[in-house]
Amino acid sequence: MELRDAARQLYGVDPSSFMAERSRLAAEARSAGEKDLAKRLTGLRKPTVAAWVVNAAVRDRPDLLDDIRRLGTELRGDHDDVELRELGTERRRLIARAAREWAAAAGERGTAVSEAVQRDLESTVQAALIDAGAAVALDSGMLVRPLSANGLDAIDVSDAVALPEIADEAREAQGAPDAEVIEFRPRSRSGTSTAKETDRARASNDRAASDRAALDRAAGRLAAAERELEEARSELADLRDRLHELDGERGRLETEIDDLTEQLEGAREDLARVDRERGELRRRRTHGERAVTDAERRVNRLTPE
Incomplete structure (x- = not known):
């Protein structure tokens, strides 16, 4: 069993089946003597709801995935303002x-x-469209959390994918010649203007950029908080699932204990019965031995010498 094949199988199941499937795959690996594989399988994280939806879509809707790959490749090419506006419109429509x-x-x-x-x-x-590494992570179908991008820096997907091998492949894709991260910012318009108008425009642009940066930071904090909430909910669901499993196991053990206790009581009753019978037989044996001894003595007395 290969880790990547097993992981892809695991991240294709519904969230409610994730824990049981992970345990089954790990047990199968242990039975085959692959202890390291079993350990790595056991350590695979349960995906958030958003990550599971994406993983399922990668398997069930390859047509949309093809559209995302195609448009992402186009967006990372060279374009003039008109082409960028058209691609931007297509990007927004595809995301929605x-x-x-x-x-x-x-x-x-x-x-x-x-x-x-x-x-x-x-x-x-959005992240998969503007970042080649995020596109690799999306294609893997093994996300554990959603992706996000600010349009400025390459996306680190190390903690977003199930296997470090996928993160390595994403970094390799980000190093490709056509893999620059796209920044969606309006280009400045050329033309003549007075120094005063230029200053006003620059100040307005600075304020707009500052506002966008503040909004981006706020959106980033909100997204991070929502991811933490989703991960906490996922972890809580895992704990509840495990507790439910342990409750069931405890119930089975209690039933076994009750059965064994009943068997033990029966065995004790049988032992007491056997001891009583043995005591009675010993008494009868002693009585019989005495009777034999007395009979032998009588026979000896009556036998002529």
Whole structure:
């Protein structure tokens, strides 16, 4: 069994089955003598709801994944202002469509998607479109948390994917010649203007940039808090699942103890009965031995010499 194949199988199951499937795969590895593989499987993290929705979509909706790959490649090319505006429009539409259709597919499978998860889906598609490494992480179908990008720095997916090998592949993709991270900022318009107008425009742009930066920081903090909340909920669900398993195991053990206690009581009663019978037989044996001895003596007396 290969770790990557087992992990891909694990991250394809529904969240409610994740713990049981992980235990099954680890037990299968241990039975095959692959202790290191079993240990690595046991350490795989349960994905958040948003990550699971994306992982399921990678398997179930390859058409959307193809669109994301294609548009991401186009966006990382060289374009003029008109082309960038057209691609930007297509980017926004694709982000909305992918998040909407992925959420609907999750709902059909019984998992409701909240507004926070919906935003995480949009953020993940956005990241995959503008960053080649994030696209690799998305393609793997083994996310443990959603992705996000600020459009300025390469995305570190180390803690967002199940296996470090995938993070290595993402870093390699980010180092490719066409893998620069795209910054979506309006280009400045050329032309003549007075120094005063230029100063006013620069000040306005500075204020707008400062406002955008503040909004970006606030959005980043909100996204991080929502991810922490989702991870905490996921961890709590894991704990509840494990507690439920332990409750069931405890119930089975209590039943076994009751059965063994009943068997022990029965064995004790049998032992007492056997001891009583042995005592009675010993008394009868002693009486018989005496009777034989007395009879032998009588026979000896009556026998002529």
